[in-house]
Amino acid sequence: MHKSEITIAGDVPGIEYRLPVLAFEGSDADAPRVYMQAALHAEELPGTAALHFLVPMLQAAEARGDILGGITLVPRANPIGAGQYVNGGMEGRFDLGSRTNFNRDYPLIGLGERASLLEGIEALPAVEQLKRHLLHMASGADLMLDLHCDDESQLYAYLHEAYWPVAMDLAESMGLEAVLLSDGKSSAFEDAVTHIWANGGGADGRGHWADGRISLTMEFRGLADVDPVLGRMDAEGLYAFLQRRGAIAGEPIRREAFSGPVAGLDYVQMVDSPASGMVLFEREFGEVVEKGDHLATIVATPGDAEGDVRVLAPTDGTIVTRVTRRFVRRADNLMKIASSELSLAKRKKGGALED
DSSP, X not given: OEEEEEEEEOSSTTOEEEEEEEEEOOSOTTSOOEEEEEOSSTTOOHHHHHHHHHHHHHHHHHHHTOBOSOEEEESSOOHHHHTOEETTEEOOSBOXXXXXXXXXXXXXXXXXXXXXXXXXXXXXXXXXXXXXXXXXXHHTSSEEEEEEEESEEOEEEEEEGGXXXXXXXXXXXXTXXXXXXXXXXXXXXXXXXHXXXXXXXXXXXXXXTTTTOEEEEEEEEETTOOOHXXXXXXXXXXXXXXXXXXXXXXXXXXXXXXXXXXXXXXXXXXXXXXXXXXXEEOSOTTOEEOTTOEEEEEESSTTOGGGOEEEEOSSSEEEEEEOSOSEEOTTOEEEEEEOSSOOOOOOOGGGOSOO
16 A cells, blocks of 8 residues: 655645545556545545545455555545634535535546646645645546535435446445435536546547446435444445456455435435424434425424424435434425425535535
8 A cells, every 4th residue: 555645735824734645556457446535525524434444455455466456545535624613613514715615616627638637736725726636536547436424314325327227336335225316517526527537538448438437426324423333334335346346356245235215316305494493303314204294393482382383295205314403594404305206496506406
């Protein structure tokens, strides 16, 4: 394993950020190259735990000569966000200087422009330097997994519809509980990588741009799901997936049947709060619900039940996520439900479900 660091100059004198990179050299030039990163939203650590437990597995594979395709890992992909604290709490989702989401507004370029990502990079703001370094590394791979987590949720993945159902091998390796399919029209990290591949102009000699490739966001359950049992289990799933894709030699060490919902983003029902107040959830994430089921109660005036507002399921489906907050404002999101009914919710900036 080769360890290195990318240094990112800060926006004021005396400040710099260091981005650790771990690399394993592959022995087969025809095997798929792999890139995985975690904690792009800096406080989302379940993916970091998975990579922490994956590293010794890869070191053992390296010693046996089982690593076929080059593997690059960035276990903590956002040193800028990791250093942002407001009133004692980490703010790792949005850059405090530019107010942009660390997982939005990536350059949408073609494969032939990939080298330009690093040209004159020192003159750019620190956040843009970070984004360009990450995108440059990821777009040079064939298998790209961006590891995130939700508030409270199932284990699920976002991926471009062109990768499904071939990505069933990922679902079975990881034990996914749901899959959400995108149209690739956002500026989030996984869609920016896909955009580069899809606009390759045939430069890499492939057939269809998605052949042998995958770029996705993994949501490793919720923010609090950081422990050694889950970390080791997720590491085994990642290892099994790389075996199935031919990046690591050997029979896959894990397989679980996938029977969860598969829904395009336009079929994800965003259940928002109709009022401000305390949330009393009636249903858990992972549960299958029917239209009209009681999902939650918003207590606007504690002690006065007449002000309670019931939140009902807008359609049949599976609750994939739930917020951790127990006090919400009117129109704040409460849940996401994967359904077979077209959602009326408008997409956010760049085609994403949320900012």
